[in-house]
Amino acid sequence: MSDAEKTRQNILDVAADEIHQHGYKATSLSVILERCAISKGALYYHFSSKIELGYAVFEEIYVPTFLNTWQPALAQKDPIEGLCEFFTAMCNNMNCSEVVCGCPLNNLCEEMANVDEGFRLRILAMQEKLNQLIVDSLSKIEASLRPELELDQVAYFIVSAFHGSTSLSKSSRNKELFQKVTSELCRYIRSLKK
């Protein structure tokens, strides 16, 4: 990786962290410059504006890590148990700062979906992709699932409950509520089977 690529990647990483912690709007370019130890000219050489930097963080950092987080769980032979293990493991492995900061994608959705079309469409695409992944994985074991289920609806419900739990945790500053919700979420998911 060339020096320029390193600089660009460093900006992306730091920006991703800052946006995760403080949200997009509250993220200050000057803080990013300080942490990267570069000048404003350097940043504007690599990114044409703050919003373009935001889009790049979304596409090059958030989306890949998001998919890498969900994919393994859904790729299991039994996606039901895969999801349950995924939620349980996430609950166990999460440290305090992650609990407080929530899911980067969900945060951006809450903050930016209704004020910036560029973010909205990217988030929407991501949500639809995740939902399709869940639907596909559940379809593979459809024979063992209750026949009355609408998988599309079930998938959105799972994601909603999960993201809602990250929101709940922010105010309590601990894993307790997250634990409770994911626990009930697992009970729900398992109840999808016949």
Add this chain to the structure above:
Amino acid sequence: MSDAEKTRQNILDVAADEIHQHGYKATSLSVILERCAISKGALYYHFSSKIELGYAVFEEIYVPTFLNTWQPALAQKDPIEGLCEFFTAMCNNMNCSEVVCGCPLNNLCEEMANVDEGFRLRILAMQEKLNQLIVDSLSKIEASLRPELELDQVAYFIVSAFHGSTSLSKSSRNKELFQKVTSELCRYIRSLKK
């Protein structure tokens, strides 16, 4: 109501609307002043700072309307059906702007819970109160519910799924996803019965 009280109430109403639309941080005092047709001196006569105005909006606008929204549903003889009707009605009655803006309390939770302790504690108290309301209402029909349920856990799960659905709707800009999630939420809630 005296003129001063009218002024104060007007500031609260306008601020509540602005915060709902753009979030707390992005809400500009100057916009509030314009919409109220008052000067900055007037605002700072009634509220000592922007954050105190935010707290007042939370306590005097958001909390009462929030409780007034949930209470009737939970006060029904059968809270299970009460909640289902509540969610369905909400889905039917919501206009586009409400879909896009989401739940004011959930928005504030996402935006402010991890950056301002004053907001965090107020939100936490509200969440615990709502959860207690749900637990109490479910307890009344506990005999008709599945015995293995942990009501505290169930209540937080319901709220999570609901708030998650408002988040989902923001990116799609329509009621479709909200409809799907609440539909599945109703199916889940009804499945709590024996």
Add this chain to the structure above:
DNA sequence: ATAATAACCAACCGTTTGGTATGTTGCAAG
């Protein structure tokens, strides 16, 4: 009638914001 206070206004303050224009450095090709 007058004093006091509540309710409000206009102007201004320092700071921070995203963004830009110009200047400088190092390396690589000709």
Add this chain to the structure above:
DNA sequence: CTTGCAACATACCAAACGGTTGGTTATTAT
């Protein structure tokens, strides 16, 4: 040896922000 461009740095800008100040009405109590 020098020309040229990539990769930055420096210095600056206008706008917006929350907040403060000193002054001005309007209302009420005495």
